[in-house]
Amino acid sequence: MEKENFKIVIVGHVDHGKSTFIGRLLYDTDSIPPDKIEVIEQVCFELGKPLEFAFITDQIREEREKGITIDTTQIFFYTDKRDYVIIDAPGHKEFMKNMITGASQAEGSVLVVDANEGVKEQTRRHAYVLGLLGLRENIIILNKMDLVNYSEETYNAVKKEISEFYKSIGIAATYVIPVSAVVGDNIATKSEKTPWYDGPTVIEAIDSLKKHDDIENAELRFPIQDVYNIDGKKIVVGRIESGQIKDGDQLFLHPGKREVTISEILEFGHEKHSADCGESTGVTLQGASDVKRGEMLSGRNSSPIETTKIHGTIFWMFPMPIKVNQTLAFRCNTQEVPCRIAVIKKRIDSSTSALLEENATTLGETEVGEVIIETDQPVLVENFLDIPELGRFVLEWREIIVAGGVVTG
Numbered sequence: 001m002e003k004e005n006f007k008i009v010i011v012g013h014v015d016h017g018k019s020t021f022i023g024r025l026l027y028d029t030d031s032i033p034p035d036k037i038e039v040i041e042q043v044c045f046e047l048g049k050p051l052e053f054a055f056i057t058d059q060i061r062e063e064r065e066k067g068i069t070i071d072t073t074q075i076f077f078y079t080d081k082r083d084y085v086i087i088d089a090p091g092h093k094e095f096m097k098n099m100i101t102g103a104s105q106a107e108g109s110v111l112v113v114d115a116n117e118g119v120k121e122q123t124r125r126h127a128y129v130l131g132l133l134g135l136r137e138n139i140i141i142l143n144k145m146d147l148v149n150y151s152e153e154t155y156n157a158v159k160k161e162i163s164e165f166y167k168s169i170g171i172a173a174t175y176v177i178p179v180s181a182v183v184g185d186n187i188a189t190k191s192e193k194t195p196w197y198d199g200p201t202v203i204e205a206i207d208s209l210k211k212h213d214d215i216e217n218a219e220l221r222f223p224i225q226d227v228y229n230i231d232g233k234k235i236v237v238g239r240i241e242s243g244q245i246k247d248g249d250q251l252f253l254h255p256g257k258r259e260v261t262i263s264e265i266l267e268f269g270h271e272k273h274s275a276d277c278g279e280s281t282g283v284t285l286q287g288a289s290d291v292k293r294g295e296m297l298s299g300r301n302s303s304p305i306e307t308t309k310i311h312g313t314i315f316w317m318f319p320m321p322i323k324v325n326q327t328l329a330f331r332c333n334t335q336e337v338p339c340r341i342a343v344i345k346k347r348i349d350s351s352t353s354a355l356l357e358e359n360a361t362t363l364g365e366t367e368v369g370e371v372i373i374e375t376d377q378p379v380l381v382e383n384f385l386d387i388p389e390l391g392r393f394v395l396e397w398r399e400i401i402v403a404g405g406v407v408t409g
């Protein structure tokens, strides 16, 4: 049987041990080729250091980044149960951008907190983004337990602080695990130094995170990417974001809820009889004479939200602050329309989640806003928590992405 894939994002404050932790995970799960370990051992030996696990991660990152432009590094490791993809963003801003714009579609998260230093600004900022995205599968590791003598008291105090913050932003962690990434405590095997801890190891914990693929059984959402005229046929292509299609399906074409029927399903010129969630495919339709990019097919039982007024939460990531009513472009999936932020209901500090102002008129870099966006033409969206791919958008100013956001209503 083919193993399941699972994407995990590793976040945490600078120097709290993300790279070391990732290196340790790779090492303990035998996910690194032996020749690579030898090179790293040699380097550490020459430096007169013990094996430095952060080197493993950072070496892999360097190799991956050669020649290709990427914002996030993807690292792979394997347990008996799954193949994992680790998303490790190089910097804070990239992280925010990738998470909110959807470049990294994380299914679960591991937050690394230095038990000695406790919760820091970036710990909060990262957690805030996890909350904004409604990530449901999270664990927290309290790292560097060796520096606090594996103290249960310290563990409890930091656990309380971070758990309360999680709660305030509407998320929860399944487990809070005391570890030492350097020593290897509670990563792959249970540590004798924390007899007071009776939870799972990190590997057991991540293997227990759930995959949410309920979207495959949800109602059809087929955003239209392009329409081609080939041999007198009008072929409508796109990616099925939820649900599935089959020959003869009676659907709605939005906007306007026009009644259409699928005549043929075509993939690279071959005819097939059905297509599933996640597939990019082409169809020909009966009853759709003027179909175009940006429109969407749905089943007849439920339609996407069609509106010119979007309630959402955005993360402003551009140095220039935005003012209400300035013209921007709203981009969601295959749609792009002029828009403006009509109302900033709340202006929020992303590092503390503190409310800075109600009914604000501007939003500055790294600030979060609960906003109402007005578009020039109707757009088709979904609540982010229902269908993430259609509930996530970016705002552009002169073709630069200046904010990412999620639709909340």
Ligand code: GTP
Pocket (backbone or CB within 6 Å): 012, 013, 014, 015, 016, 017, 018, 019, 020, 021, 054, 143, 144, 145, 146, 147, 179, 180, 181, 182, 183
């Ligand atoms: P950035 O990438 O700069 O954000 O840092 P990071 O979070 O990746 O931290 P990194 O893994 O580079 O570790 C920072 C420092 O903490 C290094 O000197 C590590 O050796 C040390 N460190 C990491 N984990 C542990 C641990 O469990 N115990 C101890 N004593 N030191 C650790």
Ligand code: MG
Pocket (backbone or CB within 6 Å): 018, 019, 020
């Ligand atoms: Mg690092």
